[in-house]
Amino acid sequence: MTEGKQVLKEYKTIKEVVGPLMLVEGVEGVKYNELVEIVQKNGEVRRGKVLEVNRDKALVQLFENSQGLQISTSRAKFLGHSLELGVSEDMLGRVFDGMGNPRDGGAPILAEKRMDINGEPINPAARDYPNEFIQTGISAIDGLNTLVRGQKLPVFSMSGLPHAELAAQIARQARVLGSDEKFAVVFAAVGITYEEADYFIRDFRETGAITRTVLFTNLANDPAIERISTPRMALTAAEYLAYDLGMHVLVIITDITNYCEALREVSAARKEVPGRRGYPGYLYTDLASMYERAGRIRGKKGSITQIPILTMPEDDKTHPIPDLTGYITEGQIILSRELYKKGVTPPIDVLPSLSRLKDKGIGANKTREDHADTMNQLFSAYAQGKEAKELSAILGEAALSDTDKLYARFAEAFEKEYVSQGFTVNRSIEETLDLGWKLLRILPRAELKRIKEQYIRKYLGQEE
Numbered sequence: 001m002t003e004g005k006q007v008l009k010e011y012k013t014i015k016e017v018v019g020p021l022m023l024v025e026g027v028e029g030v031k032y033n034e035l036v037e038i039v040q041k042n043g044e045v046r047r048g049k050v051l052e053v054n055r056d057k058a059l060v061q062l063f064e065n066s067q068g069l070q071i072s073t074s075r076a077k078f079l080g081h082s083l084e085l086g087v088s089e090d091m092l093g094r095v096f097d098g099m100g101n102p103r104d105g106g107a108p109i110l111a112e113k114r115m116d117i118n119g120e121p122i123n124p125a126a127r128d129y130p131n132e133f134i135q136t137g138i139s140a141i142d143g144l145n146t147l148v149r150g151q152k153l154p155v156f157s158m159s160g161l162p163h164a165e166l167a168a169q170i171a172r173q174a175r176v177l178g179s180d181e182k183f184a185v186v187f188a189a190v191g192i193t194y195e196e197a198d199y200f201i202r203d204f205r206e207t208g209a210i211t212r213t214v215l216f217t218n219l220a221n222d223p224a225i226e227r228i229s230t231p232r233m234a235l236t237a238a239e240y241l242a243y244d245l246g247m248h249v250l251v252i253i254t255d256i257t258n259y260c261e262a263l264r265e266v267s268a269a270r271k272e273v274p275g276r277r278g279y280p281g282y283l284y285t286d287l288a289s290m291y292e293r294a295g296r297i298r299g300k301k302g303s304i305t306q307i308p309i310l311t312m313p314e315d316d317k318t319h320p321i322p323d324l325t326g327y328i329t330e331g332q333i334i335l336s337r338e339l340y341k342k343g344v345t346p347p348i349d350v351l352p353s354l355s356r357l358k359d360k361g362i363g364a365n366k367t368r369e370d371h372a373d374t375m376n377q378l379f380s381a382y383a384q385g386k387e388a389k390e391l392s393a394i395l396g397e398a399a400l401s402d403t404d405k406l407y408a409r410f411a412e413a414f415e416k417e418y419v420s421q422g423f424t425v426n427r428s429i430e431e432t433l434d435l436g437w438k439l440l441r442i443l444p445r446a447e448l449k450r451i452k453e454q455y456i457r458k459y460l461g462q463e464e
Contacts, residue, residue, distance in 0.1 A: 014071040022060045033082040041073040086111025087240040098218030098230035117232040128296035133361040137173035137426035140348040148361035150296040152306040152329040165423045172209045182247045188234035191258025227262035242302030256310035331355040344420040373451040385411025
């Protein structure tokens with residue numbers, strides 16, 4: 001049996017099946033990550049991939065359930081290539097499962113080309129520095145922890161917080177300012193419930209955002225191995241849209257924690273020695289192989305910007321998943337349970353949040369000349385305001401100086417007006433910056449020490 005020049009080999013030497021793993025003996029020329037079809041006597045086909053090769057033994061990981069698999073009568077067929085995704089521009093506006101099959105009842109995609117889901121490594125010398133501002137329409141991100149085109153900026157959430165709503169809001173609203181190039185969103189939902197998947201699909205359809213979105217949904221009851229391939233499927237689609245069609249692509253992956261749990265499950269099935277908290281020792285490498293697929297390439301129009309979303313187990317940011325993600329990525333947006341209880345939506349805690357590349361994407365000709373100064377001033381005033389509030393809670397308001405009282409008032413107003421904007425409001429960068437100035441008017445002019453005098457005269461001068 002030949003496919004081009006390649007001979008596909010079939011083996012009847014399946015020795016044992018343990019959970020999602022299967023051992024095939026007497027194999028030749030089999031490679032790591034190669035795709036395998038397990039054909040049963042009744043013609044049913046299951047798929048898997050090679051996890052490990054040792055001399056003439058191959059360990060295969062099944063994508064589907066191993067229930068009811070008759071190993072004595074089944075044949076293992078090695079296909080000679082790894083898992084691929086058929087890509088085309090027609091993917092925009094469609095919903096797929098974690099293996100790239102249509103989930104929306106539409107016709108299969110007529111592929112322009114087939115791409116390996118593991119992607120191709122980018123030569124570091126070919127990378128271009130991220131320096132263009134992406135407007136998400138969310139003040140706490142745009143004004144203070146700015147997202148830059150080609151950046152990877154994760155969202156650290158906690159269980160029960162509305163990260164799904166935030167993800168949908170970013171997917172709906174995000175755009176590159178001052179650019180006529182097309183903007184697309186690739187959304188990968190990993191290990192989520194049917195309700196959540198339905199929420200995303202419905203939200204995108206109702207708002208019309210679906211026309212520029214490719215959606216990959218892997219549900220909680222789908223096999224663990226599919227969970228591992230879902231983000232890679234999404235990134236492969238993103239690479240095609242970005243580098244072949246020259247689009248700006250924003251990739252949102254939720255929830256990375258479910259992905260890491262699937263890795264742990266597979267690692268336990270392989271009986272590997274566990275690393276920190278039971279996760280495999282190669283968790284860092286594995287996450288890096290996904291996150292590092294973001295960026296810009298010299299000479300190519302397109303770019304991939306990544307927002308992975310993860311729920312921190314036990315609200316602990318020293319847990320391996322947020323810890324390693326924070327190492328690899330360029331900052332983090334942290335959601336706060338305290339703010340959520342106060343009714344602040346989205347509950348973004350701006351002080352511990354950070355975007356390491358924000359300085360590159362703001363300023364004259366990008367956002368506005370006063371952006372950097374007002375950002376520093378807002379951070380400083382909010383930190384002082386929070387301190388003043390804590391002090392008044394311990395010592396009573398009478399212990400505060402007049403200036404401290406103003407700072408406490410500022411912190412209240414800042415949370416209520418600047419951070420809290422709901423999940424449907426889309427603010428332009430001008431509105432965000434003007435709102436920052438409006439709030440800074442609460443403070444005495446002498447306190448605005450981080451803003452150049454020329455900007456104070458320009459944006460506040462009229463009122464004085």
